[in-house]
Amino acid sequence: MFRAPLLFAALLATAPAPAQPATSVAITLSNFNIAPATIHLVAGQPVRLVFTNSSGGGHDFTAPNFFAHASGVNGPVAHGEVELVGHATATVTLTPARGTYKAKCTHFAHKMMGMSATIIVD
Ligand SMILES: [Cu+2]
Numbered sequence: 311m312f313r314a315p316l317l318f319a320a321l322l323a324t325a326p327a328p329a330q331p332a333t334s335v336a337i338t339l340s341n342f343n344i345a346p347a348t349i350h351l352v353a354g355q356p357v358r359l360v361f362t363n364s365s366g367g368g369h370d371f372t373a374p375n376f377f378a379h380a381s382g383v384n385g386p387v388a389h390g391e392v393e394l395v396g397h398a399t400a401t402v403t404l405t406p407a408r409g410t411y412k413a414k415c416t417h418f419a420h421k422m423m424g425m426s427a428t429i430i431v432d
Pocket residue numbers: 368369370415416417420425
């Protein structure tokens with residue numbers, strides 16, 4: 311009977327770690343562009359999104375519906391947004407849900423100057 315707690319502890323110790331995505335997608339923010347403009351992901355397949363701000367000024371990657379529908383979001387996402395100060399990088403892992411989502415930079419007038427993208431998950 312004293313073995314049961316030990317067995318339980320052993321099961322906990324061998325619980326699988328969160329899935330490490332096999333796929334990485336690089337997304338670059340610059341003055342004033344998000345590249346690629348169409349981000350193609352596979353529904354239900356874990357992915358690592360690597361954001362790079364290649365400019366000296368701040369940008370953000372804002373896609374609230376995309377992040378809200380994804381599962382297992384791990385990384386610096388707040389209110390559907392990844393904020394990147396100049397020359398910053400950020401990594402977000404998640405499992406995307408099927409759909410088409412809009413992304414943009416919400417800094418003043420940046421979307422108007424070209425900082426928007428479409429995320430297609432199928
Ligand atoms: Cu911007």
